[in-house]
Structure formats: structure tokens, C-alpha cells
Amino acid sequence: MSEFAIELKGIDKKFGPVHANKNIDIKIRKGTIHGIIGENGAGKSTLMSILYGFYQADKGEILIDGKKIDIKSPSTAIASGIGMVHQHFMLVENFTVLENVMLGAEESEILNKGIVTARQALKRLEDEYEMEVDPDAVIEELPVGIQQRVEILKALYRGAEILILDEPTGVLTPAEADHLFRILGQLKNQGKTILLITHKLREIMAVTDEVSVMRRGEIVATRTTSKTNVEELAELMVGRHVLLHVPKGESHPGDVKLSVRNLTVKDGRGVTMVDNVSFDVRAGEIVGVAGVAGNGQSELLEAIAGMRRAAGGTVTLNGEPVDVTGKASPAKLRKRGLAHVPEDRHHTGLVLKFEESENAILGYHNDPEYTKGWLLDINAIRADAQKKIEQYDIRPPNPRLKTANFSGGNQQKIVLAREMEQDPSVLIIGQPTRGVDVGAIEFIHKRIIQMRDQGKAILLVSVELDEIRSLSDRVLVMFAGRIVGERSPDTPEGELGLLMAGVEDKKEAAE
Amino acid sequence: MENIDWIISILQSTIRMSVPLILTALAGLFAERSGVVDIGLEGKLLAAAFAGASGAAVTGNATLGVVAAIVASLLFSGVHGYASISQRGNQIVSGTAINFIAAGATVIIGNAWFNMAGRTPSLPADAKLNPITLPFADALRDVPVIGQIYSQLLSGHFLLTYFAYAMIPISWWILYRTRFGLRLRAVGENPGAVDTAGISVVRMRYMAVLLGGVMAGLAGAFLSMAVSAGFTKGMSAGKGFIALAALVFANWRPKNILFTCLLFGLLDSLSIAMQGKTVPLVGSIPVQLWQALPYILTVVLLAGFIGKATPPRASGNPYVKER
Amino acid sequence: MSAPFVKLPAWAEYGLVPLVNLVIAFLVAGLVVVFAGENPLRAAYLMVSGAFGSGEGIGYTLFYATNFIFAGLAVAVAFHAGLFNIGVEGQAYIGGIGVAAACLAFDNSLPWYIVFPLAIAGSAITGALWALVPAWLQAYRGSHIVITTIMFNYLANQLMLWLLLNVYKPVGSMALQSRTFAEGGQLPKLDWLLAMFGLNIRAAPFNMSFLLALAVSFLVWVLIWRTRLGYEMRTLGNSAGAARFAGISEKKIIIVSMLISGGLSGMLAINSIMGDQFRIQQDFVAGAGFVGIAVALMGRSHPIGIVLASILFGMLYQGGAEIAFDMPNISRDMIVVIQGLVILFAGALEHMFRPAITALFARARAEATETEAAGA
Amino acid sequence: ADVKPAIIYDLGGKFDKSFNEAAFNGATKFTTDTGIAFREFEIANDAQREQALRKFAGDGNNPIVVAGFSWAAAVEKVAAEYPDTKFAIIDMVVAGKPNVKSIVFKEQEGSYLAGVMAAIAAKSNTVGFVGGMDIPLIHKFACGYFGGVKSVKPDAKVLEAYTGSDPSAWNDPVKGGEIAKSQISQGADVVYHAAGGTGVGVLQAAAEAGKLGIGVDSNQNGLQPGKVLTSMLKRVDVAVYNAFNDVKNDKFVADIQVLGLKEEGVGVAMDDNNKPLVSADMLAAVEKAKADIISGAVTVHDYMSDEKCPY
Numbered sequence A: 001m002s003e004f005a006i007e008l009k010g011i012d013k014k015f016g017p018v019h020a021n022k023n024i025d026i027k028i029r030k031g032t033i034h035g036i037i038g039e040n041g042a043g044k045s046t047l048m049s050i051l052y053g054f055y056q057a058d059k060g061e062i063l064i065d066g067k068k069i070d071i072k073s074p075s076t077a078i079a080s081g082i083g084m085v086h087q088h089f090m091l092v093e094n095f096t097v098l099e100n101v102m103l104g105a106e107e108s109e110i111l112n113k114g115i116v117t118a119r120q121a122l123k124r125l126e127d128e129y130e131m132e133v134d135p136d137a138v139i140e141e142l143p144v145g146i147q148q149r150v151e152i153l154k155a156l157y158r159g160a161e162i163l164i165l166d167e168p169t170g171v172l173t174p175a176e177a178d179h180l181f182r183i184l185g186q187l188k189n190q191g192k193t194i195l196l197i198t199h200k201l202r203e204i205m206a207v208t209d210e211v212s213v214m215r216r217g218e219i220v221a222t223r224t225t226s227k228t229n230v231e232e233l234a235e236l237m238v239g240r241h242v243l244l245h246v247p248k249g250e251s252h253p254g255d256v257k258l259s260v261r262n263l264t265v266k267d268g269r270g271v272t273m274v275d276n277v278s279f280d281v282r283a284g285e286i287v288g289v290a291g292v293a294g295n296g297q298s299e300l301l302e303a304i305a306g307m308r309r310a311a312g313g314t315v316t317l318n319g320e321p322v323d324v325t326g327k328a329s330p331a332k333l334r335k336r337g338l339a340h341v342p343e344d345r346h347h348t349g350l351v352l353k354f355e356e357s358e359n360a361i362l363g364y365h366n367d368p369e370y371t372k373g374w375l376l377d378i379n380a381i382r383a384d385a386q387k388k389i390e391q392y393d394i395r396p397p398n399p400r401l402k403t404a405n406f407s408g409g410n411q412q413k414i415v416l417a418r419e420m421e422q423d424p425s426v427l428i429i430g431q432p433t434r435g436v437d438v439g440a441i442e443f444i445h446k447r448i449i450q451m452r453d454q455g456k457a458i459l460l461v462s463v464e465l466d467e468i469r470s471l472s473d474r475v476l477v478m479f480a481g482r483i484v485g486e487r488s489p490d491t492p493e494g495e496l497g498l499l500m501a502g503v504e505d506k507k508e509a510a511e
Numbered sequence B: 001m002e003n004i005d006w007i008i009s010i011l012q013s014t015i016r017m018s019v020p021l022i023l024t025a026l027a028g029l030f031a032e033r034s035g036v037v038d039i040g041l042e043g044k045l046l047a048a049a050f051a052g053a054s055g056a057a058v059t060g061n062a063t064l065g066v067v068a069a070i071v072a073s074l075l076f077s078g079v080h081g082y083a084s085i086s087q088r089g090n091q092i093v094s095g096t097a098i099n100f101i102a103a104g105a106t107v108i109i110g111n112a113w114f115n116m117a118g119r120t121p122s123l124p125a126d127a128k129l130n131p132i133t134l135p136f137a138d139a140l141r142d143v144p145v146i147g148q149i150y151s152q153l154l155s156g157h158f159l160l161t162y163f164a165y166a167m168i169p170i171s172w173w174i175l176y177r178t179r180f181g182l183r184l185r186a187v188g189e190n191p192g193a194v195d196t197a198g199i200s201v202v203r204m205r206y207m208a209v210l211l212g213g214v215m216a217g218l219a220g221a222f223l224s225m226a227v228s229a230g231f232t233k234g235m236s237a238g239k240g241f242i243a244l245a246a247l248v249f250a251n252w253r254p255k256n257i258l259f260t261c262l263l264f265g266l267l268d269s270l271s272i273a274m275q276g277k278t279v280p281l282v283g284s285i286p287v288q289l290w291q292a293l294p295y296i297l298t299v300v301l302l303a304g305f306i307g308k309a310t311p312p313r314a315s316g317n318p319y320v321k322e323r
Numbered sequence C: 001m002s003a004p005f006v007k008l009p010a011w012a013e014y015g016l017v018p019l020v021n022l023v024i025a026f027l028v029a030g031l032v033v034v035f036a037g038e039n040p041l042r043a044a045y046l047m048v049s050g051a052f053g054s055g056e057g058i059g060y061t062l063f064y065a066t067n068f069i070f071a072g073l074a075v076a077v078a079f080h081a082g083l084f085n086i087g088v089e090g091q092a093y094i095g096g097i098g099v100a101a102a103c104l105a106f107d108n109s110l111p112w113y114i115v116f117p118l119a120i121a122g123s124a125i126t127g128a129l130w131a132l133v134p135a136w137l138q139a140y141r142g143s144h145i146v147i148t149t150i151m152f153n154y155l156a157n158q159l160m161l162w163l164l165l166n167v168y169k170p171v172g173s174m175a176l177q178s179r180t181f182a183e184g185g186q187l188p189k190l191d192w193l194l195a196m197f198g199l200n201i202r203a204a205p206f207n208m209s210f211l212l213a214l215a216v217s218f219l220v221w222v223l224i225w226r227t228r229l230g231y232e233m234r235t236l237g238n239s240a241g242a243a244r245f246a247g248i249s250e251k252k253i254i255i256v257s258m259l260i261s262g263g264l265s266g267m268l269a270i271n272s273i274m275g276d277q278f279r280i281q282q283d284f285v286a287g288a289g290f291v292g293i294a295v296a297l298m299g300r301s302h303p304i305g306i307v308l309a310s311i312l313f314g315m316l317y318q319g320g321a322e323i324a325f326d327m328p329n330i331s332r333d334m335i336v337v338i339q340g341l342v343i344l345f346a347g348a349l350e351h352m353f354r355p356a357i358t359a360l361f362a363r364a365r366a367e368a369t370e371t372e373a374a375g376a
Numbered sequence D: 001a002d003v004k005p006a007i008i009y010d011l012g013g014k015f016d017k018s019f020n021e022a023a024f025n026g027a028t029k030f031t032t033d034t035g036i037a038f039r040e041f042e043i044a045n046d047a048q049r050e051q052a053l054r055k056f057a058g059d060g061n062n063p064i065v066v067a068g069f070s071w072a073a074a075v076e077k078v079a080a081e082y083p084d085t086k087f088a089i090i091d092m093v094v095a096g097k098p099n100v101k102s103i104v105f106k107e108q109e110g111s112y113l114a115g116v117m118a119a120i121a122a123k124s125n126t127v128g129f130v131g132g133m134d135i136p137l138i139h140k141f142a143c144g145y146f147g148g149v150k151s152v153k154p155d156a157k158v159l160e161a162y163t164g165s166d167p168s169a170w171n172d173p174v175k176g177g178e179i180a181k182s183q184i185s186q187g188a189d190v191v192y193h194a195a196g197g198t199g200v201g202v203l204q205a206a207a208e209a210g211k212l213g214i215g216v217d218s219n220q221n222g223l224q225p226g227k228v229l230t231s232m233l234k235r236v237d238v239a240v241y242n243a244f245n246d247v248k249n250d251k252f253v254a255d256i257q258v259l260g261l262k263e264e265g266v267g268v269a270m271d272d273n274n275k276p277l278v279s280a281d282m283l284a285a286v287e288k289a290k291a292d293i294i295s296g297a298v299t300v301h302d303y304m305s306d307e308k309c310p311y
């Protein structure tokens, strides 16, 4: 019995040219929650993946509970009581929850027996940690929040004593996050050890006992949470002083640029996702849409952007009607001054295999400034990309580099640069800082506010309540496809949280 | 009466023709459900047909022939596995290579061994696979309809035929009711999830591909040892590709495979049975049109009824963790 | 996992690695030759000298390469848009109709340099039309392009046989072929081209369509990497989501890409019909469409790679024939096996030796830097 | 004279169970008899026709025999380039070349006899014909066969089917078997095939169904002993053998040989395998038909003359 659940000694890992982890030493006390923070690409996921046996370290050794263990594959890790919730979920999308939980722990050659026990175990865990999931639901039909529960249940079902969570709250609402943290606390009290990776310092302060900071593949500091503060951590992380709350002046709303009336959107299966939604966005204001992921925000954005045909309702852009129920296309709308930062940069906002410069014109590739007749004007495109890279401090500053090789933070900047520099009159933004580190967040928030002050009309959708509150001039709360209330950004978090959870809005009810 | 016989004969032929397709399509099913695309089926079919016929001819023992067929097919599966799983090579290129090698090698080796003009000695009755009659078949032969159907349609097929049809529910059961199947489907959808669940992606895919090899081997044996009594160069005559089409057509589902393969079989035997017949109103129809019938109807059916086919998400992509 | 890493210099990446793969492929093929009781070294010599040793050999090699270039480009273009077109064989066969139409109509009245563009247009159009149906079915009915193109390969066979019997074949002749074209239907040979290198192509059917192939390769490069259409094709090919976001019409791109792919396939017909046989005849494509799949993938779907891979396969065809001529024990089928082995080792197993080579380079680097350090 | 014989096969390849194979057998026999080796080549595509001819002619091979009707154009061209080399082409006529011998067969006459035997052997009133591909050469076989059948049973029904439209049609015994079974289910008692390797399946299916098959080109009676009524012989082997031999004995003449029953270029195979199947009166009928054809009393229609079949 050692006081440390995990000891990593001299862990070193290279991915080809990238030195992801440099000679890392770290000790994790048993029965504690240990936070790990760091910029995008600092090496957090890699380190955890090594501990979990998903990657093999080039050098170094791992001690679990004082015993040196050679973790060759996840199976070894699982056997020694390690469970991991990956940043990019490792779920089989068209399997049911139950199948996913069972996978790799089926007990017997023939499933039926395993199914029964898994069902019972799942039920038990659900009750114990109040994590309701329908075991027979198919993953791809579940909101991300629930999908994550499944990941956690997977780990617990395998009897994990050590639980690693890589950016778990990136996709959660405050309410969901708090619930998650309650569960973590519960697990901690049961003597389990928890490693928590996050970009959100608030969460670190709230739940961890100790925190380690990574930069450029090294652990630059480890602190006892109670003896440190957000500013110090942020500074350790980025290596410079960062503003956590970007100051923003009074807004001077102009005339209505984007007006949505009775918009209704159904998904592929005909389920109503956006239900008769109406609102306006004026020049020079930021309207924030708060809500739990999967309550129709995505569909709302896509409908307005012309990516998804609406079932009913009208949208007016700069005073001109948009044929949202008909043949409105993203291409046309861009020409009319609508810019869109999509929620999912990996699958929608970017083509990961493209060069950076090619992604810098995605959607604008038919603009005269980038084309010569049928041809693309490669030189113009690369020059323009270079310019944006400098303005937005995108690293590495190489327009010919494959986009996949940029960190998420930088990938996100590529998207923002593309959409903002088109000088649109209306800008709609989804999850601008998901999976992005504090350094980048600061920058992105600054740019959004600048855009507002230049008189752009901005519609901001985010599951980060903090983000909504610190950027928006008005906050709309969405639940089950409807807008259930409008609030000012300084409304206490609790109240907004209730609205987001669908609890009836007294004020509206009163009227 | 004569017409009844004719229809029955069409159905019998349908059943015969569907067997190699079913087995080959199932071979493809296992491979592709595990994420390994296999357009080398044609080659395996050919190699197995050759090995089966040779084995049986040399040993004079049908069982050994079948074993030889399976071994040959497994050999090629192994190569395909090594190229596309271990070496993460392009699966289509690997498949193409296998088709080339099989096409050439079967003839060369055949001549070297038997030098019988690229064929193998035609098998004596006891060295080939023979039809079996179900109990009471002869007794019931004269009972109208039911009797006829039982004795002429259900009875009198090869053991492999019954096996092939049995394999459809069995494959379904393997895929959806066993641990192996669960992991196999998972690895074809999201190998990362399988890997992080502590299961070896490589091992799963090899097992799937080799299992497919066994199926293709049996299909080959059926061609050269059951429906014919010896190997002729290039005797697979494109069945590997048709089976592939049947698999896609079946949307990678075992039970659909039954229907698509039966359909191909039926259309094929119709195109034979109808040749030379004159159609009312239309009159006589060029041979080529009858021969084109199966393909035209397939396309029409595809367009008309079958919706989008959705392949296993990870199929075709080697599993690469570290870039 | 992590052999000491260095980025290979271009000449190693695109020269050395493929070369090593080829050498290995031929070593294994050599075993086949030994198995056949012939001397592998001599076979290798015959292969290379037969393919590149004489003007005539080069002529034949490039003649075959011409077919593979068209086929490879056709496959590649569809690939970039995320479509797998196995139908090149059939589209090329049908493309023959266009060539034949142009030649049979004008070979007596017009000079070749006028019939040629007509044949190009004709073959491209007929080939494209044959690809249109599968494309449409994919775009609007979601029917899987792989099956439909397989089906259309078979249909092409039936249709062409019928045409050959009932339209092209002169009455009383047995051969399944049209009449031989007059002057106007015959492309000039490229003897002058090789003559510039002091080579004599003799009777090799090396003709104008090779230049067409090169020109088209360049155009395809422009299309894919320099045009708006190509950009949209690649976007769709890589990420349907991003294409939707960018407002790219999936249907349009599927149809257009397949039309282009089919058109390229169709042009393949010119080489054999107008450049060599001067008549349309049964099965003139002879499997080039399927080789095109391997060519495209081995050429990384890039025109330069495709041209090189095509020349490699041209060598296999021509050199292989030479081996068969002079080695009684080496049959046509043996050549097929050798081709298969090359596809396997140079194509599917291409990564096998990269780690070793990379490691080698890394060590070399390391030593280099050490000596520098020492020097400093 | 110095003879360096060479033979070039058609796309079907040397082992096509048809004329290429027969040609190969003839050449082999020449070698075993004279000890003079021959050179051979299987073309893989049309571009190789002229290439192969030139290659062999250039290497001083003489004579060069090619099998198949697709060779005409190439032979015409290359023969002119090599006036001192003797060429022989089988199944096609290349006229007016001083160094080219053309050998064609009256397949219709042999097939006619096969038809006669089929009609007599058939208890039912139906017989079948399986062709590899729906092409003129094969119709030549079919038409003669029809003639023979009708000459015995004017009201007989002849089922006719073809395997496919691409080269695999010649190597698909499985499909051949299915076609035979289909025809048998429609009452056919005897099935005649002109389908190369596909025929193997036809003969086997007939045998298994207890019916009779008829082989083609070479003597295939042995493939299913006692179940193959006869084989329509097309003596390509003899033609090749003679072509080689003529050059050896300086007797080569560049003429057009049309080999029918009279010249024993075609015929029906009689051996121990089918003895039990051939009744006395069947034999008599065959001999009569043969005599009539040779004497000219009966002329069997040649499909190629008008691409029609009157029977």
C-alpha cells in the first residue's frame, strides 16, 4: 500500500516530430481529485492516454499503487483498475448504451447472460450515482451530455479505482457539470482517485485537491488547489498574464439586422427540434442563446445559416426576406453578409486534410478575390491566409500545413479568422471556445466584442454559461426547441440554470 | 404439368446459383463488418475452386478437397490481412492484387501438376460432392404440390447448399448474439472504441478476415466440386464481384443477403430459361437483352426500392492511432 | 511506434521507397520464374530491355501506358469526390461507340486532325453518358455506386456485342469488328517523338493519343488543385459536413465528377481503336479499366503518380510479352501473376519498408549532427 | 527444307477446349513425330497480334500458323512485310497473298451429322444446343445441327441458348451446366455444345441427368464415357500438323483450303466410349447423310453465306 495511486517517472513520448511529453514526473495521491491543465497541444491527452495504455511511452515507468506496472495496452490498464473518459468519446455510435457498456467486458462467449448482468449492474450504478440513461437507447441519438455519462458508466462498470476524465465538461451545461462534479465527489469519498483534465480554471478551483500545469509537453508546476488561484494558474499555463474576463463597454444597438419569426425546424426523423422560435438581433449587439446541448440550438443555427431547410417560419436578413423553408443556401446567404462559425470545427467548419490556406476560404471559395474565372487564385489565397495567420496569431504560422496538425485552439482561430474577416453584417457563432485553452479564449472573446463594437449583429450560441454571460448583451434561453425566456446577462446563474433545465418561467407565466 | 416442371427447374437452378453467392457474400460480410473491404473475393473463389478440385483429384477424397479449398482461400485471406491490417496498406489495391495472382497462378500450377490444359482431372463420383435426398423424398414424390415441392425443390441438393442457407441465420446469430460478433461489429464501426475497451483491433480483424476466408473457400469448393466436377480456368466468372454487389445491395445485413443472392440467382436462371422464348406483343428478343436482364432489373430494384446503403463506418480505413 | 523520426527528403519519399518496393516485388516474382524453371535474372533482363531497350519496346510500353493513364485519371477524379468508380472498364468500352461513330462517318471525307477532335468529343460524351446513370442513382436515389457501376460493366458487354453483331460487323464477315477505317480514321504514330532520341518505334502502335493522355493529365491536375470545381470536389470527398457548410451541392458534384470520370474513361477507347487497330472490335479495353484502379491508388490519385504507375504497368505488359516470347516455360498467366505481385508489393505493401528506411535516415542524421557537435 | 514452326493462339488462349487447344495438339503431334520443336505464343490483347507475328517472322520462324478468325487483318499486313515466311491462318480466309495459306472448315457439315445422331437418339422430340457466345461462327455450328435434326425429325424442337457476352462465356462450366439442365427440364434428350470450356459443364450436366451430350472440336467422348453421344470433330490439329509438314517437305502452297466431310476436315467421333450408344441404324443413317453430303445430293446451308438459318 502506497499513499500514491499513480506515480509517473520520466515519461517521454514523441509523435514523429512532435515531442508531446517530455520526461514527465508526477505523483497522484490516492483518494484525491487531481487536476491537469494546459494549453491546447500541451500534451495532457497524450499523457493520460499513455497512463491508460492507449499510447506507449518511449521512455519512463508507471507505478500503480506503488507497484511498477508495464501497461502495454488498455486491457492492462483496465485490469489494474484504471478507467478513462476520452476527450473524443470512444463510443460505437450505432450501438445501444448497453452494448457500449458491455463491449470488452461481456463475461461469456454468448451474450444473453452478459446482457442480463450488465443491465442489473447498470441499474445499480444509475441509482447509486443518479445517472439515468436508457440502456437500450442508441448512442447517436443521445445528446453529448448523456453520451458522456455512458463513458463514465463504462469505466465504473469495469470497476475502475482510478478514473481519468479528459475535458469532460467541454460539452456540459453548468447544471450537468455540477452533477458530474457531485458524482466525482461521491467517487472520491469511496476512495477512488480521479484525474481531471479541463480548460476551465473555475472547475479546477471548485473540485480538485491538487492541480498540475502542463506547457509544451512538460509539467511546469503542481499546486495544492487551496493554496493557489485562477490568475496564477492561468499565468503558469500560458506563460504570460491573461485576462479571464474580457472587459466590454456599453452596447449601442442599431436597427434590426437579423429577424427570426416563428421558425420551426424538424430533423431527419421528422422530430421537431426548433419549435416556433422568434427573436431579433440588432446591429452592435450580442444576443446569447443559452441552453443544454441538444435543445435545438444546433438546428437553429443551421436553419438560419441555410444548411438545413426549415419547416416553417420566416427569417429576414438586413431587411430582406430569406427563403429558409425553400432554397436558401449557405453560399447565397454569405453573399448577403451572413457569416457563420459552426459548432463542430472537426466535421463542419474545417476539412482536416486540407492545407490551412484552403480552409481559410471554405465557403468563400467562389469570391472574386480568391478566383480567376474558373480557377482559384492560389497566390491571393495564400497571401490572404498568411495575413490572417498573423492577425490571429495562429500557430504554427504556416498556411501550407495540414489543418489536422493544428491544435483545436488554433483550428478554431482559423475558422474565426475566415468568418470575421469577411466583414459580415450578421455573425452567428456556435460554441466559439469549445476545447480551447484560456489563452486562446481570451483572444477569441476580445475579437467577438470588437466585432460588436464595429456594429455587427451577433448571435452567439454556447453551452458555456460563463461565456454567454460575459459576452452577451441579451440572453435567450432555449429548452426543448423553444425559447423559454429572455434575461439580462447579469441574471444570477442559478435562475438561468433553472430555465435551461426547463423549469417553468414564473415571469412569462405571470403575464 | 410440363410447365410446373419448368418452373420447378428454374427454382432449383435459382437455389443452386445462389449458393456460391451466399457463401461469398457472407465472406465479404464478416470482412467488411470488421472494417476490411475485400474485393479480392473473386480471386479467393477461384483459388479455392482450384485447390478443391486438385485436392479431391489427387487424394480421391472429397473431404480433403474441401479442406484444400479452405486452406487455399485462407492463404489469400492471410495475405490480404497482412497487407491491409498489419501493414495498413490500401485494401482495394491488395484485393486487386489477389485477383490477379489467383487468376494466373491457378492456371500455371494446374498445368504444372496435371498438364491438362489448365483444367484439373474431372472428379469421379466419390471424389466430388454429391446431392443428398432428404428422408421420404422419394416416397412423397407423387403427392401433388407439397410432395413435389418437398421432393424436388427442398430435397436433392448438396450438403453445402443446406449449409450455406443455414449459415445465414447462424451468421446473424454470430454477429448479433455472441461476444465475437459484438466486438466484430464494433471494430468495423469505431476501432478506437474497441481498442480502448482493451480488445486488440488487429486480432479481431484478422479473425474476421480469416473467417471470411473459410466461407470463400467453401464457395470455391462448391463451384469446382459440387456443381461441376473439376476446375476450369477462370471458372468463377465474376461471381466474386456479383457477391460483393449482393452484399452492398443487402446493406451488410445477413438476412438481406439471403434475398439479394436469391434474387441474383433467380434473375440469372431466368435469363437462361427465357432465351429464345418469344414474348407476347414484343415478339422475339435478342439474346443479349435476355442476358442483360439480371443487371437491368438489379439496377431498377436498387433505384426503386432500396434506400441508401450505409457501409460500416470504419470499413476501408486501416486503424492508425499515431499519425 | 516511435522509430527515431525524420521527414524523408522528397527524393527518398517519392523515389527511393517506391524503388525498394519494386525491387522486392521483382525478387518475389523472380521466385515464380525459378519455379517455372527459368533464370530470373534473364527474365528481369528481358522484361526491362524488352520494355525500354528499343524504340519499338518503348513504343509498346507507352502505348499500353496510354490506356492506363486514362483509366487511372478516371478512377482518381471520382476518388477525389469520394466516389469509387469501378465502372471505368465499361465506360471505356462504351466510349468506343463515340470513336467509331466519328471515324466511320468521316474517315473517308476528313483528315485525321479533324476526325481526332470529333473522336475525342464522341468518346468523352458516350463514356460520360454511361457513367451518368450510376451517378444519378447515387445522387438522387442513394443507390451505392459500386454496385451500379459493376452492373453497368456487364451491361456494356451485352450492348457492345449486340452493336458489333448488328451495326458494326460487315455482313458475311465473321470477326466481331467494324470495317477498317480509311486514312482519316487513323491517328499518326509518334515515331518522330522517339526519333528525337534517335529511337525507331518500328511497328509499335505508339500514337497521338499518348500526347492527349499527357495533356489530359495536366488538365486533371489543374481541375483538382486549381479550379473551383476541383476544390468543391475535394471538399465533398473529404467531409460531407464541410461541403454542406460551404453550400456545395452534393448532387451536383456527384453528377459532374462522374461525368468527368466517365468522359476520361471514354477517351481510353481512342488509343486502341483510332491509334492501333483502326476498327472497333470486341473487348478492346481488355481489363485496362480494372488496372486503372490499381494505377490510381498506387499513383496516390495524383496525375504525376498516375503517369508513372501507368508506365510501370506498360512495362509489365510489354516486358512481360517479351519474356513470354523468349521463355517457353513462361506463359501469359505467369505474367499476370507477376503483375499481381507488383501490385501487392509496390501497392498494398508499400509501407512495409518505410520504417526501416526512415530509421536509416534518422541514424545518418544523428551521426551527421554528432560530428558537427564534435567539430564545434 | 529448314522448318522452324511457330504457332500463335487467339485471345481464348492455348487451353480453350476449342480450336486453340486443337491447334496446340496438332503442333505437339508434329514435334513428337519429327522431333522438331515449335515456338508458341498466347496473345493477351489485340495489339499483340502484329507484334507476335513480326517477332516470330523476324526470328526466322517458318511456317507461322495462327488460329482464329480475328487474325486476318494482322496476317495480311505482316505477310506482306515478310514475303519469305510462310503463314497459315485457320478459320478465316486471307486471299491473294503468295505466302499465306487459309484453312477454313465446313463446321455445318460435321454439325449436321451430329444433328442426325441427336435426332435419332432423342426419345422425346426435343434436343438442345448450347453456344458460348452469340456470334456468327457458332451459328455456323448451330445451323448445321438444326439441319441434321430436322432431316430426321422435321417437327423436332431445337432449344438454343448462349452463355454470355464477354470472354468468360467460354470458361463458365457452371453456367453451361445450368443451361443444359434448363434445356433438359424443357424436354431435351440430347444437348450439343459449341462453347469451349463451358461445354465441360454441359456434358457433365447431361450425363448426371441421364441424358446425352455432344462434344465439339476435339473428341470429347471420353469426358463422360458412355454419356457423350459423339463429338463433332473439327480437325484443326490435322490442319496445323499438315501446314508444318508441308513446309518441312517443301509442299507448302498458298491456297485456300475448305475442309469438309469430303476432306475429312470435319466429322463425328466414333470410339469405344460411345459405341454402346450408337445403334446400327443410327450408324447407317450417319453414313447415308455423310455420303449424300459428299456426293452433293445434300448441301448443308452455310450460315455465313447469308447469316440466316433456313432450318
Ligand SMILES: Nc1ncnc2c1ncn2[C@@H]1O[C@H](COP(=O)(O)OP(=O)(O)OP(=O)(O)O)[C@@H](O)[C@H]1O
Pocket: A015, A018, A019, A020, A038, A039, A040, A041, A042, A043, A044, A045, A046, A047, A087, A405, A407, A408, A409, A435, B321, B322, B323
Ligand atoms: N495521435 C497523434 N498523432 C500525432 N501527433 C499527436 C497525436 N495526438 C497528439 N499529437 C501531438 O501531441 C501534442 C499533444 O497533444 P495532446 O492531445 O496531448 O494535447 P492536449 O494537451 O490534449 O491538447 P488539448 O487541450 O487540445 O486536448 C499535440 O500538439 C499534437 O501535435
Ligand SMILES: Nc1ncnc2c1ncn2[C@@H]1O[C@H](COP(=O)(O)OP(=O)(O)OP(=O)(O)O)[C@@H](O)[C@H]1O
Pocket: A040, A041, A042, A045, A087, A404, A405, A406, A407, A408, A409, A434, A435, A436, B323
Ligand atoms: N490528425 C492529426 N494529426 C496530427 N496531430 C493531430 C491530429 N489531430 C489532432 N492532432 C493534435 O492533437 C492535439 C489534440 O488534438 P485534438 O483533436 O484533441 O485537438 P484539440 O485541441 O483537443 O481540439 P478539440 O478540443 O476540438 O479536440 C492537437 O494539438 C493536434 O495538434
Ligand SMILES: [Mg+2]
Pocket: A044, A045, A046, A087, A166
Ligand atoms: Mg486533449
Ligand SMILES: [Mg+2]
Pocket: A040, A087, A167, A408, A435, A436
Ligand atoms: Mg481539446
